[in-house]
Amino acid sequence: MDSKQLFKKRFSAHLKETVRYLQYILNGHLAIAILFLLGAGAVFYQQFLTQLPDNFPTDWIVSLLFALVALYNPIQNLLKEADLVFLFPAEKKLTPYFNLTLWYSFLTQLYLVAIVAAALAPLYQTSELTESYQLLLLMLVFFKAWHFLLNWWILRVRDRAIQRSEKLLRFLLQLAFFYSFINRHVLIASLLAVGLIGLFVYLYYYSHRFALAWDQLVEKDQQRMQSFYRLASMFTDVPHFKTSIKKRRLLVGWLTKAIPFEQKNSYSFLYRITLSRSADYFGLYLRLTLIGAMLLAYFDHILIVLVVSMLFLYITGIQLVPLWYHHRTQIWGDLYPIKMTERKDAIIKLIEQLLALQLIVFTLVSLLTTDLWQSGSVLLIGIVFITGFSRIYVMKKLT
Structure with missing residues (x-):
């Protein structure tokens, strides 16, 4: 099995399908509406910055959004339900395949970093915070890559309670670190960084006690694609979309x-x-x-x-x-x-x-x-x- 060739085929099919539905979603009318909303939002944002109060909690807002962006790392392995039968026996040969899907998943999430960084830059500069914004962005990219690896490792753990608790702990530590870093509390930020490193090492050894949970990987891939199909179904027929029904x-x-x-x-x-x-x-x-x-x-x-x-x-x-x-x-x-x-x-x-x-x-x-x-x-x-x-x-x- 050539795992790299498998990735190329899966990626090509995934890209064609995504682009095809995006053409329906981003039609002319909707594109104009989005551009207008962005323009209206920019005007609203500019007016808000001119009236920004002195005690506005910019440090907390930046820390919160940066922590959320750092922890948001969905992983798309491009797996299908039949892979549970046909690819599972060749798991040891699929290391290059999973490495390529991880690179793809991480790089496609950097757009979120760019959007949040561009949106918060005027607010950060208006608040005249002392810490360098460029250095803060480098820390954001570094920790996003860090949490991305943790998200990949924790997919081996089947206990949902453990998954939720470790993610909450990571969020709190990351939020506190960004807040301390922005306000130049060097000692506290250093201690929090040590805590994140310790959690990183512990989760690595803990998660690798378990085998790769193929069923969870396939389930999460299907959930993400169904979310995309749900959006596309608003504009065109999507044969792969499974509608969800609530009684209400x-x-x-x-x-x-x-x-x-x-x-x-x-x-x-x-x-x-x-x-x-x-x-x-x-x-x-x-x-x-x-x-x-x-x-x-x-x-x-x-x-x-x-x-x-x-x-x-x-x-x-x-x-x-x-x-x-x-x-x-x-x-x-x-x-x-x-x-x-x-x-x-x-x-x-x-x-x-x-x-x-x-x-x-x-x-x-x-x-x-x-x-x-x-x-x-x-x-x-x-x-x-x-x-x-x-x-x-x-x-x-x-x-």
Whole structure:
């Protein structure tokens, strides 16, 4: 077995699949929305820095985020379920393969270091902390590589309690080290570094008492890919995606109790249950509503308020359109004696109601933070937008 050739084949297939779905995710509309959100966030950040209080806990925020980034090290081994049978007997020959997957996993996580470092640099410089930011970044990369190895070793341990406790201990030690390092508490930082080294050595010898847990590696690879498929399924059909269902009896009852028990309302009932029980649509709807409300609570300029509210209504709307395709692979829906026009009316009505509820939240937030004229403008323009979006844009998508 040529383990390096195996990695090249697995990596090539993984890269092609990822790029193919990313093309659907980062379509033109979403890319424009992301660019606008980044621009709005930059404006918000700049205004925040100009009003930064003297006692702002920059050292704690930087320490917390750096510690989280250092400990966040998902490992992608590109394993498949069948490998438990076909590759497990050749484990001793797969050392080069696992080394290459570890390098791939670590290098792909450095983007997070770059994002957090770039985002916190203006805050760090504005706070005028004494420790060099460049030296702090070098320490972050060093400890991230350190924790990455620990994450790989601890995958041999099957006891979940031990995994959670050692990760919590590492987080606390890392947080305390960054805080001490930023504030130049040299003695405390040195003691904490010694503690991290001791934990590093102990976990190495403890974890290597156990064999490589192939089933855990395959399970974690599948979980990470399912998370990616869940995101991609919002934009296109993903055959590999396994939807997760939650009962949510109270929410289902609240959304369906007002639907008359008639044949023509079958799809209205079905789409509301899908929205409620699916782990994708309902959670995403709540998150977008909350983020949009938080942004509107900060901005007070009428143009920014209108653009932000319409942008989040649009993003939420395009994320709800895949409800129409959710049951397309099942034949039972085609057996319902229901006209296609009634099915389309059901999804359009649901999207309109959800966007209207989101618009009410945005209007109330705008009313509390600005004045009656601005909140009224948000409401009126939002109604026009929702009507046009659902009756024109969504109708064209329903094929």
